[in-house]
Amino acid sequence: MDEINLLDAIKQLWLNRGLQVLTKGAGLREDLYEQLITFYELLEQAVETGDSAWLDPVLETWANSLTQTDLESPPGSLVEFINELQALFLRVCRETLDETQALSVIEQIAPWFNYCHQKASQFEIQSRINYVMTQMSQTQKALEKLDRTKSDFIAIASHELKTPLTLIEGYASMLTEKHTPKNTDTFDTVLLNGIQNGIQRLRNIIDDMVDVSLIDNNLLQLNIQPVWLNRSFKILVLELESALAARKLELEITAFPGSEMMIFADPERLLQAFRNILTNAIKYTPDGGKIRIDGRILSGFIETTVSDTGIGIALSDQLEIFDKFGRRGNSTLHSSSKINFKGGGAGLGLPIAKGIIEAHSGAIWAESSGYDETVCPGSVFHILLPIHLEPADKKMAQLFAPLTRKTAK
Numbered sequence: 139m140d141e142i143n144l145l146d147a148i149k150q151l152w153l154n155r156g157l158q159v160l161t162k163g164a165g166l167r168e169d170l171y172e173q174l175i176t177f178y179e180l181l182e183q184a185v186e187t188g189d190s191a192w193l194d195p196v197l198e199t200w201a202n203s204l205t206q207t208d209l210e211s212p213p214g215s216l217v218e219f220i221n222e223l224q225a226l227f228l229r230v231c232r233e234t235l236d237e238t239q240a241l242s243v244i245e246q247i248a249p250w251f252n253y254c255h256q257k258a259s260q261f262e263i264q265s266r267i268n269y270v271m272t273q274m275s276q277t278q279k280a281l282e283k284l285d286r287t288k289s290d291f292i293a294i295a296s297h298e299l300k301t302p303l304t305l306i307e308g309y310a311s312m313l314t315e316k317h318t319p320k321n322t323d324t325f326d327t328v329l330l331n332g333i334q335n336g337i338q339r340l341r342n343i344i345d346d347m348v349d350v351s352l353i354d355n356n357l358l359q360l361n362i363q364p365v366w367l368n369r370s371f372k373i374l375v376l377e378l379e380s381a382l383a384a385r386k387l388e389l390e391i392t393a394f395p396g397s398e399m400m401i402f403a404d405p406e407r408l409l410q411a412f413r414n415i416l417t418n419a420i421k422y423t424p425d426g427g428k429i430r431i432d433g434r435i436l437s438g439f440i441e442t443t444v445s446d447t448g449i450g451i452a453l454s455d456q457l458e459i460f461d462k463f464g465r466r467g468n469s470t471l472h473s474s475s476k477i478n479f480k481g482g483g484a485g486l487g488l489p490i491a492k493g494i495i496e497a498h499s500g501a502i503w504a505e506s507s508g509y510d511e512t513v514c515p516g517s518v519f520h521i522l523l524p525i526h527l528e529p530a531d532k533k534m535a536q537l538f539a540p541l542t543r544k545t546a547k
């Protein structure tokens with residue numbers, strides 16, 4: 139009796155036993171009988187023709203039909219299943235055939251089961267990779283949706299808040315006009331000043347929300363004009379002078395190479411970005427500390443650094459602080475003022491600074507050895523801006539031609 143006849147002889151018993159034993163087969167319960175027949179017949183074909191490729195389709199089908207539970211548990215369920223099929227085969231051979239016949243057929247069939255093991259683990263790994271990739275892409279889509287929802291919320295909320303705020307602003311100024319200048323020191327004036335301050339802070343938050351939603355939707359328009367960084371810093375010094383004095387902070391500005399250069403950028407937006415970074419340096423540096431603006435020229439870029447002697451930023455937070463609402467939970471922030479020590483804001487300052495710098499094709503990142511309110515390791519913010527010596531727009535280039543010629547001399 140040759141091997142094929144022997145295989146035929148034990149086929150039915152193997153199938154019956156298979157059904158009894160393998161009811162816990164990995165995701166294969168329903169049409170197990172049909173699948174076992176297919177496997178056995180393909181095994182016979184492989185033995186007969188000497189071609190292992192016969193077995194591939196059934197192994198692949200099994201790998202593809204692994205359930206979510208199988209794919210989430212440790213690998214090996216398909217290989218285990220093949221092991222059980224092989225063990226069953228050996229048992230049925232021993233029970234049905236005489237010793238010589240059993241040995242001969244087992245010897246013939248062993249390489250094919252080895253092949254099944256190898257191929258099964260290959261297909262199983264592929265199925266797992268596909269599963270993980272699908273999970274990742276679903277998570278990615280969910281995160282993108284969440285981000286869109288956040289961005290839509292910001293856009294709608296800021297728009298809806300603007301109208302009532304303008305009304306409050308109008309009525310508050312009418313009240314202020316009615317009270318001053320006659321009653322300058324009255325309690326009413328104090329109250330009115332409080333209202334005006336509150337309105338101003340609310341307006342700043344709404345403006346920030348509008349900017350974040352413009353940045354999120356790639357709608358930030360730059361008004362490109364000649365910019366000198368040293369002049370922008372001077373404007374900011376004037377603006378922040380009283381805050382620096384109130385907090386006893388020293389601000390040192392180095393006249394670094396590149397700071398006196400005329401480049402083309404949006405002066406207002408750059409001011410806003412640097413203002414946010416400097417305001418943070420003020421907020422997160424204890425009284426008596428030091429803030430320093432320095433920089434250098436790199437190939438094609440001007441790098442500005444804003445360093446402080448403040449509480450520093452944990453390594454794990456140094457990317458996240460640039461995400462909207464990325465204020466860190468490690469410091470006990472309070473929103474009482476824009477310049478008080480740790481007077482936290484809405485967490486929009488850095489995302490806006492990043493959006494503005496990136497809209498200029500620049501880059502911004504933070505560096506700090508860690509967060510420590512006692513040691514105060516400080517932080518350094520690096521801002522890279524491309525050196526554009528001419529505006530991209532032809533008409534603008536014509537308009538500013540005399541200036542560019544002067545700089546080139």
Ligand code: ADP
Binds near residue numbers: 423
């Ligand atoms: P916030 O309105 O909270 O200041 P920002 O977007 O401006 O929002 O900053 C995000 C977070 O980054 C802050 O809450 C703070 O934890 C951290 N941070 C920013 N600048 C500094 C700095 N110079 N030193 C220490 N931490 C900083």
